[in-house]
Amino acid sequence: xxxxxxxxxxxxxxxxxxxxxxxxxxxxxxxxxxxxxxxxxxxxxxxxxxxxxxxxxxxxxxxxxxxxxxxxxxxxxxxxxxxxxxxxxxxxxxxxxxxxxxxxxxxxxxxxxxxxxxxxxxxxxxxxxxxxxxxxxxxxxxxxxxxxxxxxxxxxxxxxxxxxxxxxxxxxxxxxxxxxxxxxxxxxxxxxxxxxxxxxxxxxxxxxxxx
Numbered sequence: 001x002x003x004x005x006x007x008x009x010x011x012x013x014x015x016x017x018x019x020x021x022x023x024x025x026x027x028x029x030x031x032x033x034x035x036x037x038x039x040x041x042x043x044x045x046x047x048x049x050x051x052x053x054x055x056x057x058x059x060x061x062x063x064x065x066x067x068x069x070x071x072x073x074x075x076x077x078x079x080x081x082x083x084x085x086x087x088x089x090x091x092x093x094x095x096x097x098x099x100x101x102x103x104x105x106x107x108x109x110x111x112x113x114x115x116x117x118x119x120x121x122x123x124x125x126x127x128x129x130x131x132x133x134x135x136x137x138x139x140x141x142x143x144x145x146x147x148x149x150x151x152x153x154x155x156x157x158x159x160x161x162x163x164x165x166x167x168x169x170x171x172x173x174x175x176x177x178x179x180x181x182x183x184x185x186x187x188x189x190x191x192x193x194x195x196x197x198x199x200x201x202x203x204x205x206x207x208x209x210x211x
Contacts, residue, residue, distance in 0.1 A: 066152050066211065067140040068171055069161040073178050076166045077131045084125040091118045131164040138163055147189045147210050149181050154209040155189070157200075162186055 095114040138150040147153050153160045159176045161169065166178035179186045188198045189207065196207045 065171060066150070066161070069152065069169055069176060069178065070135065070138060070140040070163065072169045072171075073161070073163050073166045074132070074135050076178075077128060077135060077164065080128045081125065081132065084121050084128060088118055088121045088125065091121065131166075134164050143211055145193055145210060147192045147207070152176070152211045153189055153192075153207065155198075155205045155207055157203070157205040160185065160189060162189070 091114050095111055095118070134149075140150070142150060144151045147162060149162055151162045153162065159174065161176050161178045162181050163178050165180045165183060169176045169178055177185075181187075181190055185200055188200045192198055192207050192210070194207055194209055197204055198207070199205075
């Protein structure tokens with residue numbers, strides 16, 4: 001939590017300064033915090049309750065973060081599926097009610113519109129179910145050296161979870177963006193490793209960490 005709270009402070013200096021300066025500041029602070037964090041962990045190892053190396057502890061923390069991101073994405077997708085299912089059911093019930101109460105050209109027009117709405121919602125449901133299936137394929141306990149599906153990527157501009165397009169996710173006051181691997185930003189970072197640079201919207205950013 002200490003690392004992520006301090007990382008959130010990096011954006012404070014962004015307004016009114018050049019991106020190149022911000023990139024250097026974020027990079028130096030990230031390395032300093034990580035080094036300080038790892039060097040302090042031996043103190044905890046003296047305790048009988050904690051007997052793990054600093055690196056293992058760090059990776060467990062990252063794994064917990066990835067699990068939280070994965071859970072949030074799953075909840076968002078599941079809510080979307082339930083919402084669309086409810087909309088389909090309402091449209092079908094309305095169509096059935098229209099069939100019983102009306103007749104003539106108006107009846108056929110109204111029923112056709114409701115059927116069209118059901119078809120549109122069904123397509124949305126199919127897309128949401130694809131997102132759910134994509135999340136099933138992600139193992140939150142895995143670690144990656146190169147950005148790929150399921151990776152958590154820290155950059156000099158923002159933090160990303162390569163999974164499905166689910167918008168911004170707030171994890172203990174640190175902002176992450178759930179992005180699809182086929183999205184423009186996803187394509188920009190895909191295959192990149194720590195220290196690599198990528199361009200997006202005319203700006204250049206650096207990969208600080210890939211997990």
